[in-house]
């Protein structure tokens with residue numbers, strides 16, 4: 001994953017989805033491998049930012065971008081989950097005055113080696129320079145474990161933990177009046193959402209929650225904003241359902257994981273979130289899920 005190239009003046013492109021509601025779309029052309037999407041909502045009571053991008057450098061770009069639209073104070077930062085690419089810029093927004101709203105479960109598999117390993121891995125992705133000034137700033141000041149409504153300056157923003165679909169700390173960010181949903185990585189541009197830190201059956205349930213909201217606009221965690229949210233939801237569901245079916249069939253026939261994965265193209269060794277890499281990592285995860293289901297154990 002490379003850094004987004006600096007736009008002139010260090011300001012990122014924005015797209016107004018509804019009056020005062022902005023997406024900060026990731027790189028065009030790199031799809032799910034590009035910089036994540038972020039967003040912000042301008043209210044009379046300050047700005048509510050959704051996700052903080054992947055490094056202090058990117059956090060600064062995001063803050064400058066917001067400052068290009070409004071000089072209202074940044075009052076809240078909502079994190080859709082705790083993967084580094086969505087919160088490693090958070091320190092900048094916190095220092096600008098934002099209080100953090102997030103699910104308190106910050107566990108991700110990537111962090112199993114501990115915080116130092118997570119930072120070291122991430123430096124290799126975004127570069128040392130982009131990480132200057134880094135501090136963890138994803139501990140919530142306001143914890144959301146079920147559902148919570150943020151009412152700021154006449155705006156209503158509903159935050160829901162829909163289950164552990166993509167990760168243990170997922171939140172959906174829903175603006176009911178504007179019918180805009182910031183979905184985090186529950187949805188990504190090509191429908192191949194990662195479940196290695198989550199669970200495919202949970203994610204299928206979450207897709208039902210997303211559908212139930214009936215959003216007019218969905219901002220996925222990465223890649224283009226779809227013309228029709230329902231098309232992306234359907235594509236994601238079809239991918240996950242087919243993968244579960246394939247892995248279940250392999251488990252039932254006693255095919256070992258290695259052979260079950262042999263049909264898939266190899267992962268790209270230097271691109272952990274390329275399409276091939278995601279499909280392969282997800283397949284390994286879902287194989288284990290199906291194996292556990294077959295044995296009558298709980299999902300991992």
Ligand SMILES: [Zn+2]
Pocket residue numbers: 081083166185221
């Ligand atoms: Zn993620």
